[in-house]
Amino acid sequence: MSASLAPECNEVKERYDSCFLKWYKFLRGNATTDECEPLFKQYKACLSVALKEKGIDAMLDEARESNRENDADHLRPSYSKGDEKDAMLGGH
Structure with a gap:
């Protein structure tokens, strides 16, 4: 794993990185909380x-x-061209 930008943070970064690698079970629905959040x-x-x-x-x-x-601009919901045309014309 890579070192932290701040050498004094390396230890906690390594613990967080290790936790994060195991964290995928959370993403797959095998856990109900983010176990790595405190780290x-x-x-x-x-x-x-x-x-x-x-x-x-x-x-x-x-x-x-x-x-x-x-x-x-990038976080705005995207619409298809037809939706965009309808929105511009006041349609639904």
């Missing part, structure tokens, strides 16, 4: 501190803000 939260908290220390958090926030409109 993910620990890793995210550790990484957030490192990103802030390096000034990367501000760059990420800026990138997210500048792409908000683009994201909205």
Whole structure:
């Protein structure tokens, strides 16, 4: 498994990665909760501190803000051409 961006987060990242590889049973419906969520939260908290220390958090926030409109376009429900024409003409 790959190392974390922040070396101080390597241990929790490795534990999360190992859990995630086993997590597919959750996706297949063999579990009712995400067993890895606590580890993910620990890793995210550790990484957030490192990103802030390096000034990367501000760059990420800026990138997210500048792409908000683009994201909205890509996350909008897609329609077939016929549906789009009906919508433009006020049809159902």
